[in-house]
Amino acid sequence: MTVKHTKSLAGYALAAMLASTAFTGVQAQEETIKVGILHSLSGTMAISETTLKDAMLMLIEEQNKKGGLLGKKLEAVVVDPASDWPLFAEKARELIEVNGVSAVFGCWTSVSRKSVLPVFEELNSLLFYPVQYEGEESQRNVFYTGAAPNQQAIPAVDYLMNEEGVERWVLAGTDYVYPRTTNKILEAYLKAKGVAAEDIMINYTPFGHSDWQTIVSDIKTFGSAGKKTAVVSTINGDANVPFYKELGNAGIKAEDIPVVAFSVGEEELAGLDTGPLVGHLAAWNYFQSVDTEVNFDFIDAWHAYTGDDTRVTNDPMEAHFIGFNMWVEAVEKAGTTDPDAVIDSIVGVTVPNLTGGYSAMMPNHHITKPVLIGEIQDDGQFETVWETSGLVVGDAWSDYLEGSKDLIADWRAPMSCGNFNTATGKCGGSGS
Amino acid sequence: MLTRTRRRSSALGALAVFLVLAVATVTFAGTAAAQSDDAALRTQLNALAAGDFDDTQRQINAIAEAGDPRAAPALEALADGDLYFRRADNAVFITRKDGSDYALRDPLTLEDAGTAGRREVKKIRVNNRLRRVIRTALGTLTLRAPDPAARIEAADAIFKAQDVDSIEPLEAALAAETNTDVARHMREARAAAVLASDLPTPDKLEAIATVAARGDRDARSLLTGISNGPDTALHEAANAAIAKVERVQGLWDTARNIWFGLSLGSVLLLAAIGLAITFGVMGVINMAHGEMVMLGAYTTFVVQSLFRTAAPEYFDYSLIVALPAAFLVAGLVGIAIERGIIRFLHDRPLETLLATWGVSLILQQTVRTIFGPTNREVGNPSFMSGAMEIGQLTITYNRLWIVVFALVVFTALLVAMKATRFGLYVRAVTQNRRMSASMGIRTPLVDALTFGLGSGIAGIAGVALSQIDNVSPNLGQSYIIDSFMVVVFGGVGNLWGTLLGAFTLGIANKFLEPVAGAVLAKILVLVFIILFIQKRPRGLFALKGRAVDA
Numbered sequence: 001m002t003v004k005h006t007k008s009l010a011g012y013a014l015a016a017m018l019a020s021t022a023f024t025g026v027q028a029q030e031e032t033i034k035v036g037i038l039h040s041l042s043g044t045m046a047i048s049e050t051t052l053k054d055a056m057l058m059l060i061e062e063q064n065k066k067g068g069l070l071g072k073k074l075e076a077v078v079v080d081p082a083s084d085w086p087l088f089a090e091k092a093r094e095l096i097e098v099n100g101v102s103a104v105f106g107c108w109t110s111v112s113r114k115s116v117l118p119v120f121e122e123l124n125s126l127l128f129y130p131v132q133y134e135g136e137e138s139q140r141n142v143f144y145t146g147a148a149p150n151q152q153a154i155p156a157v158d159y160l161m162n163e164e165g166v167e168r169w170v171l172a173g174t175d176y177v178y179p180r181t182t183n184k185i186l187e188a189y190l191k192a193k194g195v196a197a198e199d200i201m202i203n204y205t206p207f208g209h210s211d212w213q214t215i216v217s218d219i220k221t222f223g224s225a226g227k228k229t230a231v232v233s234t235i236n237g238d239a240n241v242p243f244y245k246e247l248g249n250a251g252i253k254a255e256d257i258p259v260v261a262f263s264v265g266e267e268e269l270a271g272l273d274t275g276p277l278v279g280h281l282a283a284w285n286y287f288q289s290v291d292t293e294v295n296f297d298f299i300d301a302w303h304a305y306t307g308d309d310t311r312v313t314n315d316p317m318e319a320h321f322i323g324f325n326m327w328v329e330a331v332e333k334a335g336t337t338d339p340d341a342v343i344d345s346i347v348g349v350t351v352p353n354l355t356g357g358y359s360a361m362m363p364n365h366h367i368t369k370p371v372l373i374g375e376i377q378d379d380g381q382f383e384t385v386w387e388t389s390g391l392v393v394g395d396a397w398s399d400y401l402e403g404s405k406d407l408i409a410d411w412r413a414p415m416s417c418g419n420f421n422t423a424t425g426k427c428g429g430s431g432s
Numbered sequence: 433m434l435t436r437t438r439r440r441s442s443a444l445g446a447l448a449v450f451l452v453l454a455v456a457t458v459t460f461a462g463t464a465a466a467q468s469d470d471a472a473l474r475t476q477l478n479a480l481a482a483g484d485f486d487d488t489q490r491q492i493n494a495i496a497e498a499g500d501p502r503a504a505p506a507l508e509a510l511a512d513g514d515l516y517f518r519r520a521d522n523a524v525f526i527t528r529k530d531g532s533d534y535a536l537r538d539p540l541t542l543e544d545a546g547t548a549g550r551r552e553v554k555k556i557r558v559n560n561r562l563r564r565v566i567r568t569a570l571g572t573l574t575l576r577a578p579d580p581a582a583r584i585e586a587a588d589a590i591f592k593a594q595d596v597d598s599i600e601p602l603e604a605a606l607a608a609e610t611n612t613d614v615a616r617h618m619r620e621a622r623a624a625a626v627l628a629s630d631l632p633t634p635d636k637l638e639a640i641a642t643v644a645a646r647g648d649r650d651a652r653s654l655l656t657g658i659s660n661g662p663d664t665a666l667h668e669a670a671n672a673a674i675a676k677v678e679r680v681q682g683l684w685d686t687a688r689n690i691w692f693g694l695s696l697g698s699v700l701l702l703a704a705i706g707l708a709i710t711f712g713v714m715g716v717i718n719m720a721h722g723e724m725v726m727l728g729a730y731t732t733f734v735v736q737s738l739f740r741t742a743a744p745e746y747f748d749y750s751l752i753v754a755l756p757a758a759f760l761v762a763g764l765v766g767i768a769i770e771r772g773i774i775r776f777l778h779d780r781p782l783e784t785l786l787a788t789w790g791v792s793l794i795l796q797q798t799v800r801t802i803f804g805p806t807n808r809e810v811g812n813p814s815f816m817s818g819a820m821e822i823g824q825l826t827i828t829y830n831r832l833w834i835v836v837f838a839l840v841v842f843t844a845l846l847v848a849m850k851a852t853r854f855g856l857y858v859r860a861v862t863q864n865r866r867m868s869a870s871m872g873i874r875t876p877l878v879d880a881l882t883f884g885l886g887s888g889i890a891g892i893a894g895v896a897l898s899q900i901d902n903v904s905p906n907l908g909q910s911y912i913i914d915s916f917m918v919v920v921f922g923g924v925g926n927l928w929g930t931l932l933g934a935f936t937l938g939i940a941n942k943f944l945e946p947v948a949g950a951v952l953a954k955i956l957v958l959v960f961i962i963l964f965i966q967k968r969p970r971g972l973f974a975l976k977g978r979a980v981d982a
Contacts, residue, residue: 046805224649226656
């Protein structure tokens, strides 16, 4: 396997030079199937995305050990969109047009996904998107292997309501599209469950917010109204560390006011002493602590690949594991890497996930997943305290929002539509 | 319903039970009865391994009811997530992680019981609800613990749980309690439990008074719970008590905002004070200032890693070593930047801005390559962890130390600039470079050292900020805007302006935040600064003199 690192600016010049000479040389030796990896290796999002690049390289290497795909070796093409949203679109174009990749695995933030959507549509290629997101989207060329809101947020709220008897809710998030949409859905859901408006407090903070004193103190006050209170946190990546530090220092224990987070995984906890945080929760579809043989094998392989047995695994890595295996199986089923053939053959493909079950690709290009609620442990891991009894089907359009509850997505013929309005019977209903 | 006499007699009964238990514990080894007790307790503990949360909860309650204090270590281990069972035979052990294996201990005798691999044992799951149950169970088991802190904790656990069954053990414990502080906590716990019980109204009114005297959020929370009950007398008493608690709370809220503002101000001061030298005094628009802070934070990480491997017992002193190290690292990098780039760009602010911006990106990516993109864990030494309570003001130690530290750094810098020969040179060179050079001052050396000083101070700030923020390559970016804001607002070239600017912005931000929300508060502060600069372009303290007017 050869890994070609094409770094932003110098990359263009090099690629142009190499294209004429090296490209023909490679073809003569051995024909490969190229797989694009579109994750930021520099800038603010590098903290989360670099790991995913490594995970993809590991998966590709393992597939090549098993003999590759359709008798050919796989070749990873890594680019660095540098946490710069417009650059994501440029790099996606470069991957598809210049490098001729058969599929792209990448993106983290919703903004970056929205920025590459038109490119994948125009050039008709495939994107596997591995991160939990706000839903309200289904696109023909994109496969959403992360959780939709009904596979993460709603079950987490159900758990707190039923198991911990929570009656008062703080919805705290970073001020951007994912938390705002998720909180809109959650607010509608809570009200549908009979929670009064004065029992819901919504709070937004800027990106990278580091002074949490006032908010933590507000949460404490809000929590002293005689009803069991919980915080539902959609606070993004970096801001979590000071938030949890402040919680710990202010003496808010999980037994008094639990915090359930949707963006905090093993990776984010790595920079923290989790002693004071034991019992705070996270909702994901995978935890490193899941004790199944297939997960132990995955962790061992990851430690062997990175040569570092302290590296953690996390939920988006599992999403890539599932997405990659689905793509491999769909290509084998179709007998070609042609995007149209793969889009047709991938619906219904079922592959093992790391929690001991199987995940299937649904017609709306979302997948089925179990939902796990985990509590933070003092070793920086999560302990599963609750899980759904079966698999949950990812719902592209939320049932709790006006304008989206009538919409469904089905990319199989004859419907082939990402936003079919069941009320009007037409494709292309309202919604973003 | 319980009457007073019955309660007293059952309190005596509880005392008797305690005595019997104490005797049983002392003599258990010898007697056959105790041995069967032992087996029964072991069966009860082993039963924790089976079933779901509800089963475990029933089992914990059963153990608590049996009241054997020997169960306490196992329950504590369960709450801490250290209680595992062996898959082969469902035997329960207290474990400790040992590499990738687990070291086992017997839950009753606490003797060593070998090791097991991670696939052989399974953890007994607990969640927050179970931890609450365990805390209450342990509360009744540890009300007579020798350590006063443990007794207070036990009483507080009962206060929170409002555990009606604990009234009798509490009264028994109260009668024997000599420590007034512990006794107060116990009385409050008893009052909370009484409010949840079905005792007559006079008892409850008395309890309301006891709880209201606490005057804190927990008290308010508890009182709100009963204020909408059916009993009107209680209802009124509770509402009056709540009103009183809230009046007190209002005052404390103001105090809290001032403290939060001071704390935020000190963070801003630390971040900006180095910039007050490089930008304020030297006039260099240094966009790589934030990266100096980051370098300081990473130096702290490296120093702490060395301490962890070489001398873990002296970990608390790691910050004291990190301070000079961070000053040197950031200072040397600063001097290198000044000598390598900035000196060629004198009086070309736009080019300086772009060049230092480039330097900041290079430094970020270098750190990312060396240390990886993820957050690094910087520990808090023990004197910086936790919080103290002044009335109802929770003051966290790390914030307190940062306020103190910021003021110390400020004073030291002020002295260095005003009272040393080096400070005189710096002021001379910045006010009139050519004149100073004519007087025999080596201006290039002074430039390099001044920039090094500013960067070094930023490095020191990084040591402090590593205690409250992420240590990641992006650390510096989040402070650069705030730093410029403080320096410009305070008045370029004036250290006192920076001090006053930082605290003004901090306190203003914290009073706006509860009203307007964090996002809007930040915007409002920014708008305010823009308007202020329109009115007073030179900031709070304008520097006067010919150099400025020129």
